[in-house]
Amino acid sequence: MPERRTRRPDRRSKPAAARPARRAAEPRTDGPLLELEVGDVAHGGVFVARHEGRVVFVADAAPGERVVARVQDASKDRFWRADAVEVLEASPDRVPHIWAESGIDRDPIDRAGGAEFGHLRLGYQRELKGRVLADALSRFGGVEVAPAVEPVLVYEGAEDVGTGWRTRVRLHVDADGNVGPYAARSHRVVPVASLPLAVPAIERIAPLGQPFRGAEHVDLIAPSTGDAQIVVADARSSRSAPPTVDEIVAGRRFTVDRDGFWQVHRGAAETLYRAVQDAVDDALFDPRAANLDLYGGVGLLAGALLDRFGETVRLTTVEADARATEHAGTNLAGAVGVRAETARVDRFLQRLVEHPTAAERARLADATIVLDPPRSGAGREVVDLLAASGARQLVYVACDPVALGRDVGLLRAHGYELEEVRAFDLFPSTHHVEAVARLTRR
Numbered sequence: 161m162p163e164r165r166t167r168r169p170d171r172r173s174k175p176a177a178a179r180p181a182r183r184a185a186e187p188r189t190d191g192p193l194l195e196l197e198v199g200d201v202a203h204g205g206v207f208v209a210r211h212e213g214r215v216v217f218v219a220d221a222a223p224g225e226r227v228v229a230r231v232q233d234a235s236k237d238r239f240w241r242a243d244a245v246e247v248l249e250a251s252p253d254r255v256p257h258i259w260a261e262s263g264i265d266r267d268p269i270d271r272a273g274g275a276e277f278g279h280l281r282l283g284y285q286r287e288l289k290g291r292v293l294a295d296a297l298s299r300f301g302g303v304e305v306a307p308a309v310e311p312v313l314v315y316e317g318a319e320d321v322g323t324g325w326r327t328r329v330r331l332h333v334d335a336d337g338n339v340g341p342y343a344a345r346s347h348r349v350v351p352v353a354s355l356p357l358a359v360p361a362i363e364r365i366a367p368l369g370q371p372f373r374g375a376e377h378v379d380l381i382a383p384s385t386g387d388a389q390i391v392v393a394d395a396r397s398s399r400s401a402p403p404t405v406d407e408i409v410a411g412r413r414f415t416v417d418r419d420g421f422w423q424v425h426r427g428a429a430e431t432l433y434r435a436v437q438d439a440v441d442d443a444l445f446d447p448r449a450a451n452l453d454l455y456g457g458v459g460l461l462a463g464a465l466l467d468r469f470g471e472t473v474r475l476t477t478v479e480a481d482a483r484a485t486e487h488a489g490t491n492l493a494g495a496v497g498v499r500a501e502t503a504r505v506d507r508f509l510q511r512l513v514e515h516p517t518a519a520e521r522a523r524l525a526d527a528t529i530v531l532d533p534p535r536s537g538a539g540r541e542v543v544d545l546l547a548a549s550g551a552r553q554l555v556y557v558a559c560d561p562v563a564l565g566r567d568v569g570l571l572r573a574h575g576y577e578l579e580e581v582r583a584f585d586l587f588p589s590t591h592h593v594e595a596v597a598r599l600t601r602r
């Protein structure tokens with residue numbers, strides 16, 4: 161029997177600029193049909209075409225294709241949005257969609273969302289993601305780099321197929337009690353018979369086809385320890401402490417609220433743990449400096465630093481969510497130099513850089529700062545404060561290429577240089593890509 165709980169808001173929130181505008185209602189079935197030559201990939205999982213001089217961002221297409229697309233949003237002068245509905249000339253990189261219920265043979269209103277690159281060869285998806293990242297770093301960051309997007313396996317020895325990786329899945333419930341994902345770029349619930357992006361444990365327990373009248377959504381969770389779980393969220397309040405799950409990464413145990421933030425791909429937490437360990441230049445790392453893990457969650461990346469540089473490292477992990485900080489404190493207990501603080505990063509840094517003593521200023525200037533902000537990135541205010549700290553080394557974990565490009569540009573204007581950037585396919589068959597960058601003070 162699934163449990164019913166009230167859910168806190170999703171903390172990896174996406175800013176409007178970082179995703180295609182949500183079509184709040186249902187996709188249109190009556191928009192005009194256009195024949196389009198499809199150009200390059202754009203940010204947000206769409207492709208650039210032109211119609212009578214106007215840019216049309218078209219979904220479910222591929223560069224070089226000729227498609228018929230239905231216009232979904234013609235409200236702006238500068239660009240329209242459309243969904244491909246028929247392929248007239250197919251890209252050699254087009255494959256049958258990994259999720260039949262997302263395929264182009266369905267009307268866009270009935271296409272399950274969340275697998276917007278599932279119609280493209282996996283290697284080609286990564287090429288496109290690499291292009292988007294390189295373009296964002298060039299345009300907004302002023303740096304020319306072309307990182308290859310590295311595959312991430314679900315477990316060692318697993319096949320690299322782009323499916324079976326999600327350990328957290330949210331299904332939505334409509335007024336009639338139907339459960340399923342939203343259609344792409346809309347709030348229409350699409351009942352489905354399969355969840356190919358999910359790990360098998362979630363596929364097995366998913367209550368597909370069952371009515372959930374009165375529920376807001378259904379969360380499916382498959383932690384790395386224990387059984388997969390179904391949690392039904394409704395509007396009622398709950399006073400009890402939220403249940404937790406345990407995740408193991410490189411032998412280290414992390415307790416996290418069941419509805420708290422954790423990396424979604426089965427291999428993601430370990431990939432980022434190792435990538436951050438590798439990214440830190442140990443010649444620049446001072447264990448006694450005022451090292452920071454910003455947007456620290458339950459302490460995953462702080463744990464990576466401790467496991468690389470030893471349990472006596474001085475390190476503060478900063479996180480806005482009090483429950484996550486509480487867990488970080490417990491997960492990192494035993495490391496004498498570690499402090500877990502509940503604070504907004506901007507306020508924490510403001511306090512830190514405001515009136516430091518000479519000794520504090522020196523400890524900050526020697527610091528390595530890891531930051532892993534939500535999709536909106538750190539932003540100008542936090543970047544200004546990071547620069548004011550004078551920290552010698554920044555390791556920036558980013559899930560939005562444009563936000564990373566913007567922040568790299570801002571940091572470069574403050575005298576930081578991008579030393580290296582790696583990219584990881586933590587979200588196969590979607591347009592999302594994760595990057596880990598190291599910047600150092602000039």
Ligand SMILES: C[S@@+](CC[C@H](N)C(=O)[O-])C[C@H]1O[C@@H](n2cnc3c(N)ncnc32)[C@H](O)[C@@H]1O
Pocket residue numbers: 171172421422423432455456457458459460461478479480481484503504505506532533534
């Ligand atoms: C992408 S997650 C990273 C968490 C952690 N580094 C990990 O890998 O598990 C971003 C975290 O930042 C927190 N967060 C979002 N905005 C914040 C802010 N302004 N100040 C502090 N933490 C924030 C969220 O609660 C979330 O835990």
